[in-house]
Amino acid sequence: DTEVTQTPKHLVMGMTNKKSLKCEQHMGHRAMYWYKQKAKKPPELMFVYSYEKLSINESVPSRFSPECPNSSLLNLHLHALQPEDSALYLCASSRPRGGPGNEQFFGPGTRLTVL
Amino acid sequence: AQSVTQLDSQVPVFEEAPVELRCNYSSSVSVYLFWYVQYPNQGLQLLLKYLSGSTLVKGINGFEAEFNKSQTSFHLRKPSVHISDTAEYFCAVSETANDMRFGAGTRLTVKP
Numbered sequence: 001d002t003e004v005t006q007t008p009k010h011l012v013m014g015m016t017n018k019k020s021l022k023c024e025q026h027m028g029h030r031a032m033y034w035y036k037q038k039a040k041k042p043p044e045l046m047f048v049y050s051y052e053k054l055s056i057n058e059s060v061p062s063r064f065s066p067e068c069p070n071s072s073l074l075n076l077h078l079h080a081l082q083p084e085d086s087a088l089y090l091c092a093s094s095r096p097r098g099g100p101g102n103e104q105f106f107g108p109g110t111r112l113t114v115l
Numbered sequence: 116a117q118s119v120t121q122l123d124s125q126v127p128v129f130e131e132a133p134v135e136l137r138c139n140y141s142s143s144v145s146v147y148l149f150w151y152v153q154y155p156n157q158g159l160q161l162l163l164k165y166l167s168g169s170t171l172v173k174g175i176n177g178f179e180a181e182f183n184k185s186q187t188s189f190h191l192r193k194p195s196v197h198i199s200d201t202a203e204y205f206c207a208v209s210e211t212a213n214d215m216r217f218g219a220g221t222r223l224t225v226k227p
Contacts, residue, residue: 004158042205042217043159056214090158103149104215106158 003027004107006091012113015081021110023074023091032074033104034066035090043090049074081114088112117142117208121218129226130198136191136221138206148189149207149215150180159205165189176200201225 004025013019023032031050035043048056049068063085065077074091088111092104122137140146147166151159163174170182180191189206206218 006158040220040222042220045215048214092159102209103161103164104159106151106160108158109156111156 004091004093004105006089006107006110008110009108010111010113012115013078013081014115015083017081018077018079020078021076021089021091021112023076023107024072025093025105026072027093027105028071029093029095029105030071031094031102032068033092033094034074034076035092037088037090037109039087047076078112081112083114086112086114117146117210117216119148119206119208119216119218121204121206121221123221124219125222125224127224127226128196131195133194134192134196134200134223136204136206136223138189138191138218140187140189140206140208142187142208142210144210147209148180148182149209150174150178150189150191151205151207151217152176153203153205153220155202162191162204196223196225198225198227 007022033048034046036046037043045058046060047066052068063080067075088109090109091107094102094104118141120139128134149164150162152162153159162178163172165172165182173179178193180189182189201224204221207215209215
């Protein structure tokens with residue numbers, strides 16, 4: 001299984017809602033990532049988990065809260081978002097060791113719209 | 116800190132013509148370079164990567180790239196493109212484990 005899955009594919013939420021994005025992989029990878037991608041822009045790194053511990057937080061606002069409950073799952077909890085948070089949210093995974101040349105495997109993304 | 120510059124935001128080309136997508140990188144240490152492709156409404160897929168060794172790297176879908184240390188470049192090439200190659204292409208660089216930075220992207224449009 002060389003796939004990263006993300007649910008839901010699409011999400012529309014109001015600014016007062018609480019929702020969660022889910023990411024799953026069964027490749028035995030121990031590094032998992034959240035990226036945010038605006039239209040016609042490259043992915044921007046948000047968070048990195050390595051061995052289920054948060055290792056990188058790119059100064060992301062606290063209305064985004066990541067969680068890594070086990071080595072296969074990665075969640076992104078959303079609360080009190082703003083319309084400018086509307087974007088494609090991508091999850092990725094890779095082997096954490098073996099040097100920086102590790103390929104990242106990406107999921108298809110969740111298209112988030114904040115009204 | 117590492118960074119990449121993709122020199123062309125858009126590249127239109129006719130079907131069966133050759134194409135080159137340009138990427139220059141900036142880094143103070145050894146780097147690892149990648150090309151990813153993103154089709155509309157999808158995630159990113161790895162085309163190829165350079166870690167070490169031969170400077171000519173072959174990837175999937177007939178793409179190849181050449182690492183040129185003196186020019187700090189990693190240009191992507193394909194000798195004959197298809198309509199299905201229309202997509203966004205991202206060059207990326209990694210210096211440290213788990214830290215990958217993407218270029219702004221190049222939109223390749225293949226016309227019949």
